Amino acid sequence: MYSLKRIPFNRRSVIVTWLISYITVLLVPVLINGVIYMVTWNVVETEVNRSNEAVIKQMEQAIDNHLKGIERLSVEMALNKRLAGFIHAGSPLTDDDHYELIGIAGDLGVYKVANDFIDQIYIYYKNSDTVISSRERTDSRVLYETLRENEGTDYGEWKSFFDKRFIQEYAPVTLSENGSKTGAVLYAKSVILDNPDLPGGVILFVIKESKLLANLAPVHNASVAVLDEKNRLLASSGTDQKTDYPAYGELSGKSGLVYKKSAGRNLAVSYTTSEQTGWKYVSMMPAEIFDEKMEHMSVLIFVNLFLSLLIGGILTFLFLKKNYSPIHVLIRNLSTKSGLAFEEGSNEYGFVQKALNNAFAEKENVSRRLMQHRDAIRSHFLQGLLKGRLDPNVPVHESLSAHDIGFPYEHYAVLLFRIDQFGKWDEPGGGDAKKIRQIQFLLMNVAEEAAVAGRCRAVTAGIDDMQACILNISPEADEGEIRRLAQQVQAFLLDHFQVRLTIAISGVHAGLATVPFAYQEALAAMEYRIVMGSGEVIAYGDLPGGDEFEEAAFYSYPMHVEQQLINFVKAGDFGQANALVEQVIERNVVQKTLSVPLSRCLLFDLVGTLLKALDEIGLPGKRELIRELNPAERLAGSETLQEMTAGMREVLSRVCGFIQESRKPEHDQLSRQVAEYVRQNYSSENLNISMIGEAFGLTPSYLSKQFKAQTGEALLDVIQKVRLAEAKKLLSQSSDPIIEIARKVGYSDINTFNRIFKKFEGVTPGKYKEIL
Structure with missing residues (x-):
């Protein structure tokens, strides 16, 4: 093999261009790994956010459903006559008022039991400064000590909240019970009065923070909180640092993911907004979780990058050496055979181009010598042009010019x-x-x-x-x-x-x-x-399917038309059979401009009908006739549709003539008598082969065999055809129901009539009547 040490690394050599190209290609894996890293980070981030969103969506749905139940309960309580009637009571309370308070406390107990999400229900009557719960009666001062937003809220601020004309809102409160304090959410709703001069009353529902978050699924290293539109923390879990949660205004949009730095840590904050209350449901998770999930992927990406550069560098060296060897061999051969010397420091492609120019000049000399074979070569070229088999290595315009075209x-x-x-x-x-x-x-x-x-x-x-x-x-x-x-x-x-x-x-x-x-x-x-x-x-x-005509995608040869042709052939009626065949060909081939393959299929279908009709008749010599006519091979050997149609007509004529010859009057005296008997008794429901045999003194099997031998048709089929012929007359001329027409032609069962009618006519009696 050619040694790499002998490769000329001059600036004009192609090896310098190849080296730059390979190094450029090596940069592609670096870019791809960077893109993969970014995409993977986004996928991990999306999956973690989706998990957080699922948790807070679950919390949102659970809390919103409970709050809807509380709001419905508040409406029901506001309409309670006993609760609304006590608004008119003044201070001091009378004995009747105390008795009424007992009933109100009982009602509150019932409402509380009906909704276990509620910790306590209070009604504050402003006119008498009375606060009623299911357990006790007190006044606003005691309620203030029990429920207030925080320790810094004084009684005046607290009471101003309830002195509003109409209240319907949620507020975070601290619930004091038995010396302990618990976070809770208060829902307050005014009882509407007909008399605007009275102070009115307020229904108070207390929901502990623990019940509010009871349906929350635990999430590793995550904390959950609920913020209202006034940026108040209604409830939280998973952390004691409530001030670490982002403000309501920082969470723009209905839902999303933001990052927040708190106590020197980066936190990923997922949130969604309630359609009912406008509260923000927030989930906070340390951003290091993403880094943990990405750690393994990062190792894989960097290993892949290192291997890509290492293997790519080795392959670059090997391919550079391998690819330059053929160029060196080519230049050496061209230099030897063309007599041109390759100068050191020159470009290899320039030398190849110079050698090719010499080859083209020699080609012109060869072309002149080939002119004597011009006609044969020209014909071969035109055949290749027509069939799309030209040499792809030779430009077409050069070939045209060479053949003087x-x-x-x-x-x-x-x-x-x-x-x-x-x-x-x-x-x-x-x-x-x-x-x-x-x-x-x-x-x-x-x-x-x-x-x-x-x-x-x-x-x-x-x-x-x-x-x-x-x-x-x-x-x-x-x-x-x-x-x-x-x-x-x-x-x-x-x-x-x-x-x-x-x-x-x-x-x-x-x-x-x-x-x-x-x-x-x-x-x-x-x-x-x-x-x-x-x-x-x-x-x-x-052509069918061309620019001027619409192609016929199918031909029409329905079952009832085929049955009619079979009946005409069985009867040996060439005139009607030929007219029906010409009608089918005219409707499909001429009017529809049927394509060549479908035209062949149609004519072969017609020949198949002839063979089917011959097979159904019991005449001797029919197999010899089929072998003599050989209709399938005759149609396959025809070159034009006209020849196929003429062959079809000749076969039809021979078949009908054969059937007529086999049914001359001297051979069918018994069959004519039986047919006449059927025409006279077709309306009888008892008409069958046994009845006809008794009438003629013959056994049913012998009668059937002789009748088919003389007519080519089964006696039972003749009975059905006679009945159906009369039924078709009645269907076209009478308005009687189909069941009545069936009885008139000898059918006691309408289903049997429908089945036999469709067998012979291709359609049901009802469809036949619609067609008429």
């Missing part, structure tokens, strides 16, 4: 010529290959001359037993000009040489690269010769 215009089309009749060349003398070559030579000259007259450029080539013409169309020419050109070539050869052509025309496309597509369109149009017939000019736009 000029296409000055932007748009292209392809014409295909198929010889249907040789005309004057049908005379004896010369083989088929010679005839084809002579006609193709004539076609080439006529087509190219007609193209010049039609303001187009044309080149022709033989391809797959056809002659192809590539038209380069000028902007002044239109698509009608192409069709006129094809018709002119077709008429000239037919008039002067009796040569009959089928010509296929592709669509017009922009760009030389679209010539293979145009050729495929021309092939598709030529294939449609099966439908159009020979000797036609067929444009791709005329």
